[in-house]
Every structure is written in structure tokens, then in C-alpha cells.
Amino acid sequence: MSSVAGQIIKGSLWLSGARAIVNALGWASTIVLARLLTPDDFGLVAIGTTIQAIIMAVTEMSLAQALVHHRAPDDDHLNTAWTLGFLRGLVIAAMLALAAHPLALLYEDARLEWVIYAIAFGVFLGGLSNPRRVMLQRQLIFWQDFLLNVGMRLATVIVSIGVAVYYRNYWALILGGMAGQLVGLAISYMIMPFLPRFGLRHARELWSFSFWLTLGQTVNTINWRFDQLLIGKLLGRSELGYYSVGDNLAQMPTREATNPLRLTLFPAFSRISDDPARLRAAYQRAQGLITAMALPVGVGFALVAEPLVRVAMGDKWLPAVPIIQALSSIFAFQTFGSVVQPLAMSLGATKNLFHRDLWVFFVRLPIILTGLFFGGLPGLVVARMVSGTVSTIMNMELVRRLSGLGLRTQFGSNLRTLGAxxxxxxxxxxxxxxxxxxxxxxxxxxxSEVIILAATGAILYLGSHWLFWRLQGYPQGPEKEVRDLLGQALARLRRPQPLRSR
Structure with missing residues (x-):
């Protein structure tokens, strides 16, 4: 357990470093682009990327997860994964290119046609990705993800800002994303050289694991994306721009705070999936730590959203503030039970994930439609909060069925975090x-308002968390995880280095 935990921490540190840099670059890019471009530009691109996301989800094969879950993948498995990815990218690119003109007519905007052509080319590039780097993830090695993510984001930011400064239109968003894909593709093959060959020898074997994940991903993406298509058609591109930018910014703090740890959990859980007691303990430790990190970041971001948006993006983006405040808070709350995905995948319970996604879709759909049609954009935001709460409870119920941890136990282990x-x-x-x-x-x-409020929130959260922990007698929890990690880091710094002989 300690060996796996150490590898998880080391992998999380690599991913945390990458996400910190990517997050900083992303913030800088968003601020600059929000000042140079208009909400209409963001709304136009959001229509194209939403259509892309839905089609990608419908055809998703979860090949990386299948390779991680496989006990002993060889070169034939990698060739099969590459071939399937290439064929998928080619077919989707063709579908998008054929649909570009009809979609431009549907949304009554000729610009959308060329946006979708560019997105189609980006999808084709994505189909050429190198599957071999998954082999490092299987061993809980993640330095390659650091290079890949930072390189992609750096290329995206440089090209996006350069095009925005020169042209001042939506092509900055499109060409920036395309540049990031090209750089990421090159880096992936430099890190893990791989000469792919066409072959489908293990297609059925990989697909047998991926089938339910693909169905779940399809339902999940449609579930979380169809509202953007409705806003673009019913409320207009500017409203969609406020919503898409607000939604993206609201997700960012929670996502960046928790993704480094969450991405290491599937391969880590897979190693101990045959030991229910160890798996249950590992889940509780991971979930407690993620919640303790995500809640203060998400809620804190909501508390400083207004002055932060005004100083960083300008008053023209003030309509996005209520969206950020509401969604950032609910995203933070949704970290309860969020580790159910790697838990279920490690147990091979992908069918359970699909059933979960299907239930969430049928519950969320009427809530979202009711909020949008009766309350417009504000009604949709309220509906998102209601549906987010419902999906959180569903996730926790699935955790109970998979691990035996009841809802009271899951909430109870996070009471100190909620109090803080x-x-x-x-x-x-x-x-x-x-x-x-x-x-x-x-x-x-x-x-100064942002800095003082953020510092006040951090001091109050950390101080009250420590006080509650002390009053309870220092029980096992995220506080002990952080204390042990800091102790190990300090011990390494204090350890004398051996002298090198000349």
C-alpha cells in the first residue's frame, strides 16, 4: 500500500506541476483573449466545439483505458489501438466536413462552416496520436504527461494570442487549438518512439472493455453539451459566449486542483482491485484528499469571482459572473463521489458507469430544459445546480454499491472539510x-480586493480545518496525508548529500 501510495504521490506531483503551468498559461490566455475578442467570437467557436465533442463521444473507444486495464499489452495491441484511432479520426473528420454547410445554414451564420472545417482537420490530427505513451502510465510514471501538456498549452497560447493581436477575431481560438494538437502529436512520438502498423488483431479484445465506457461517454457528453447548442440557437451567440466562458472558468479551479491526483487513481486502483479492504481504504484516502483540496478552491473562486473578472477581463464580461459563482460552487460540491470513475474502472464495472450516466441523463434533461425555457440563462444556471446535486448523490450511491461504503460514511469522513x-x-x-x-x-x-479576500479565505479554511482536526484527536484523514507528505519532503531536504569523489 505504501509503495503504491508513494507512486501515486510522485505521479501527482508531476501532474500537479504540469497543471500549475498549464493553468497559469490558460489564465493568461483567457484574460488576453477575453479583452481582444468578443463574447460572440467565443459563442461561435463554442457551437463548433460542442458539435465536435458530441460526435467524438459517440465514437469514443476508450482505448487508453483498455490498454491500462489489460494485464500484458504487446505491440499488436498498440498497433490495433493506433489503427482504430486513425480510422475513427478519419471518419469523424469526414462527417464534420460534410455537415459544415448544413450546420452553418441551421445557425444562420456562414462563418460556422469554415470553423467546422478547421475543427475537422484537428480531429484528423487527434486520430494519429501515439498509444504507446500509455505504457508509462501503467507503471504510474507521468513525467511524459508534464512535457506533453505544457508543450501543447504553450503552443496554443502563443498562436492564439498572436492571431488575436493581428486579426482580432475567432480564428485565434481555432488556430491556437490546432497548433497545440500539432505540438502534442510531435512530442508524443519523441517521448515514446513508435512506428505504427495497420492491424486490427485485438480489436474485439480492446472493445470488450471499452464498450460500456463508450456508451457512458456518449450519454455523458450529450448530457453536458446539449445545453450549449440550445443556447446558441435560442438565445444567441453572445449569451452562449458568456455561458461557455463562465462554465469553463468555473470548472478550472476544481479541475486543476484535483486532476493530478485523480488521473493516477485508475492505474493505482487497478493494482489492488483484487483486495476489497485495501481498495476501500485507498478510495477513502483519495476521496478525502480530493474533497479537502477541491471545496476550498471552488468555493473560494466563487467568492472572488466578481472583482477578479472585472480586473482581468473587463466589465463587458460581468454577465458571466453569476454563472461562475454558481457553477464553481456546484463543481466543488460534486467532488463528493467523483472518484467513482477510477474505482469502477479498476473493478471492470464499466457497465455500472453506463447505467449511472444514463440515469443522470434522464434526470438532468427535464431539469435543464425546464430551467432554460422558463428562466432563460439564469434559469439554466439554477437547473445546473439542482442537477449537479442529484448527480453527486447518484455517484455516492454507486460508490456504496461497489465498495460497501454507505452515504453517511462518505459524508462523515468529510465533516471537518465542510465545517471549515x-x-x-x-x-x-x-x-x-x-x-x-x-x-x-x-x-x-x-x-487588492482579490488578494485580501483570497488570503483571508485560505487562512480561515486552513486554520479552522486544523482546529477541528485537533479537537477530534488527530484522526486519520487528509490532514495526516498532507502532514506526512510535508514531513517526508523536509526530511529529504535535510538529508546530507553524499560527497562526490573527483
Missing amino acids: IAVMIVGVTACRRLAFTAAHPGPLYLI
């Missing part, structure tokens, strides 16, 4: 109402 979050919300809200009352604040005022 309550203290943080009250303290930051009071601080803002008492200290920041200017009617027309300037940039320096807004920057």
Missing part, C-alpha cells in the same frame, strides 16, 4: 461587505 468551508464563506463574505464598499473601484483596488 462554512467558516471560510462567513469570514470572506463579512470581510468583503465591511472592507470593500467602493462604488466604482479602479484596477489596483480590485487587485
Whole structure:
């Protein structure tokens, strides 16, 4: 258990470093592009990328997960995975190219046709990706993901900002993404050289694991993307721009805080999947740590959203603030039970994940439609919060069936985190109402507001979390995980280095 935990921590550190850099670049890019482009530009591209995401999900084969789950994949498995990926990319690119003109007519915007042509080319590039780098993930080695993610994001940011400065239109978003894909493709083959050959020898074997994941991914993507298509058609491109940018920014803090750990869990859980007690303990440790990180980041981002958006993106993006505040909070809350995906995959229970996704879809669909048609964009945001709460409970129920951990146990192990979050919300809200009352604040005022509120929230959260932990007698939990990790890091720093002989 300690060996696996050590590898998880080491892998998480690589991914955390990558996500920190990617996150910083992403923030810088979003701020610059939001000032150079209009909500209409973001809305137009969102229509194309949403259509792409739905088609990609319908044809998703989850080949990387199948290779990780396989006990002993060889070169024939890799060739099969590459061939399937190539054929899929080619077919989807052709489908998008054929649909480009009809979709432009449907949305009454000729610009959309060329946007979809460009997206189709990007999909074809994605089909050429190198499956061999999955072999490092199987061994809980993730330095290659650091190089890949940072390289892709750096290329995307440079090209996007360059095109935006010169042309000031939506092509900055399209060409930036395409540049990132090209760089990522090159890096993947440099890290793990691989000369693919056409072959479908193990197609049925890989597909047998991926089938239910593909169905679940299809339902899940349609579930979380169809609202953007409706907004683009019913409310217009500008409203979709506010919604898509707000949704993306709201996801970012929670996603970046938890993805490094979450991405290591599937291969780690797979190693101990034949030992229910160890798997259950590992799940509780991982879920507690993820929740303790995600809740303060997501809720804290919601608390500083208004001054942050005003100083970083300008007042023209103020309509996105309520979207960010609501969705950032619900995304943070949804980390309860969020580790169910790697847990179920490690147990081969992919059919259970599909059933979960199907139930979430049928529950979420009427809620979203009701909110949108009766309340417009604000109604849709409220519906997202309601449906997010329901899907969280469904995830926790699936965890109970897979691991035997009841809902009370799952919530109970995070009571200190919930208490600390309550203290943080009250303290930051009071601080803002008492200290920041200017009617027309300037940039320096807004920057100081963000810094002071963020620092206040961090101090209140960490301090109250430690106090609750102490009052309970220092039980096992995320506090002990962090303390042990810091202790190991300090011990390594203090350890004398051996002298090298000349």
C-alpha cells in the first residue's frame, strides 16, 4: 500500500506541476483573449466545439483505458489501438466536413462552416496520436504527461494570442487549438518512439472493455453539451459566449486542483482491485484528499469571482459572473463521489458507469430544459445546480454499491472539510461587505480586493480545518496525508548529500 501510495504521490506531483503551468498559461490566455475578442467570437467557436465533442463521444473507444486495464499489452495491441484511432479520426473528420454547410445554414451564420472545417482537420490530427505513451502510465510514471501538456498549452497560447493581436477575431481560438494538437502529436512520438502498423488483431479484445465506457461517454457528453447548442440557437451567440466562458472558468479551479491526483487513481486502483479492504481504504484516502483540496478552491473562486473578472477581463464580461459563482460552487460540491470513475474502472464495472450516466441523463434533461425555457440563462444556471446535486448523490450511491461504503460514511469522513468551508464563506463574505464598499473601484483596488479576500479565505479554511482536526484527536484523514507528505519532503531536504569523489 505504501509503495503504491508513494507512486501515486510522485505521479501527482508531476501532474500537479504540469497543471500549475498549464493553468497559469490558460489564465493568461483567457484574460488576453477575453479583452481582444468578443463574447460572440467565443459563442461561435463554442457551437463548433460542442458539435465536435458530441460526435467524438459517440465514437469514443476508450482505448487508453483498455490498454491500462489489460494485464500484458504487446505491440499488436498498440498497433490495433493506433489503427482504430486513425480510422475513427478519419471518419469523424469526414462527417464534420460534410455537415459544415448544413450546420452553418441551421445557425444562420456562414462563418460556422469554415470553423467546422478547421475543427475537422484537428480531429484528423487527434486520430494519429501515439498509444504507446500509455505504457508509462501503467507503471504510474507521468513525467511524459508534464512535457506533453505544457508543450501543447504553450503552443496554443502563443498562436492564439498572436492571431488575436493581428486579426482580432475567432480564428485565434481555432488556430491556437490546432497548433497545440500539432505540438502534442510531435512530442508524443519523441517521448515514446513508435512506428505504427495497420492491424486490427485485438480489436474485439480492446472493445470488450471499452464498450460500456463508450456508451457512458456518449450519454455523458450529450448530457453536458446539449445545453450549449440550445443556447446558441435560442438565445444567441453572445449569451452562449458568456455561458461557455463562465462554465469553463468555473470548472478550472476544481479541475486543476484535483486532476493530478485523480488521473493516477485508475492505474493505482487497478493494482489492488483484487483486495476489497485495501481498495476501500485507498478510495477513502483519495476521496478525502480530493474533497479537502477541491471545496476550498471552488468555493473560494466563487467568492472572488466578481472583482477578479472585472480586473482581468473587463466589465463587458460581468454577465458571466453569476454563472461562475454558481457553477464553481456546484463543481466543488460534486467532488463528493467523483472518484467513482477510477474505482469502477479498476473493478471492470464499466457497465455500472453506463447505467449511472444514463440515469443522470434522464434526470438532468427535464431539469435543464425546464430551467432554460422558463428562466432563460439564469434559469439554466439554477437547473445546473439542482442537477449537479442529484448527480453527486447518484455517484455516492454507486460508490456504496461497489465498495460497501454507505452515504453517511462518505459524508462523515468529510465533516471537518465542510465545517471549515462554512467558516471560510462567513469570514470572506463579512470581510468583503465591511472592507470593500467602493462604488466604482479602479484596477489596483480590485487587485487588492482579490488578494485580501483570497488570503483571508485560505487562512480561515486552513486554520479552522486544523482546529477541528485537533479537537477530534488527530484522526486519520487528509490532514495526516498532507502532514506526512510535508514531513517526508523536509526530511529529504535535510538529508546530507553524499560527497562526490573527483
